[in-house]
Amino acid sequence: MRMISSLIATLFCAGSFAAALPDEPHLYVEGTAKMQVQPDRATIRVAISEKSKQLVEAKNKVDTVVANAIKLAKRFDIKKDDIHAEQLNIHRQTRYNRNTNEEEFEGFRITRSLTLTLGKIDSYPELLQELVNAGITEFNNTEFSVSNHNELADKLKKEAIKDAKSAASELANEFDVDLDKLYSVSFAPMNVPSVPYVRQAARATLMDTESGSYKEAYNTGAITISAQVFAVYLIK
Incomplete structure (x- = not known):
């Protein structure tokens, strides 16, 4: 958990200094992750x-x-x-x-x-x-x-980062270019006119909890928790 929190803090710091997209050739991608859980x-x-x-x-x-x-x-x-x-x-x-x-x-x-x-x-x-x-x-x-929302959110952020990396690699491969370095990253959409590349939407993973059963009249269904990350990669 500490390693994930440190990684997230570093990414936020990097994103705060990236006010715009670079002038060099680049790829702008979005990574997503989500899961469904029963409320407790x-x-x-x-x-x-x-x-x-x-x-x-x-x-x-x-x-x-x-x-x-x-x-x-x-x-x-x-x-x-x-x-x-x-x-x-x-x-x-x-x-x-x-x-x-x-x-x-x-x-x-x-x-x-x-x-x-x-x-x-x-x-x-x-x-x-x-x-x-x-x-x-x-x-x-x-x-x-859910009582462990923060723990699940940190896990999803890590999965969203992996998805963003895969999206960048996928897009670079389709255009026969090589990824250079990560230029900027943010957990909120960047204030730019470009629309990020998104891979096919990931299916939500269903996670049950011990306290998820209700009487039929009060069944609320699952809660969806999601995370997004927006990354800009330079290409060569």
Whole structure:
């Protein structure tokens, strides 16, 4: 891992000094790599919303629901650092009365948001049901991810570098030219008018994780993780 990180840092450094393509004959290529993995964690964003003319009563109800949801999260082995409760939001709501041409007070809308990161993905359907039972009224979105994303991303960057090398060799061979030296490289597309040469898209490798099984109603499918590298080679 340290060797990969050092290599990536070196490539970023080289790319930062390459503002444009060289004047000499060159090849501009793109290397790609990707894989599909089953998620093993879920970041769940929910909220409780209450509307009432009695501000204190509504606030107490919202705070109680959030407190119960936090206790519930701990029962599902969600760590304290993976529980984020937002501050209370209070909005005074009015309605325009056409008969009196005045704004009439309708009540207060009180909301609090809660973000939970669940590590035991098999418990996801059960946790959702328990949150509903606890009084949560809004489910904003859920983001599925893998806990070893950085490790996989580093591996893919290394594979993308290999693909870029192969692309350069393939292209040079097709045009009967010889590769000279690497001029520049970047993990983001270069700000140049040229379009890089890309080899035939690589198939995504499917990797399973132990925590990838769901109840059918909550099956999310695989997540695709990808990496790209853009390289310029001088030719002779």
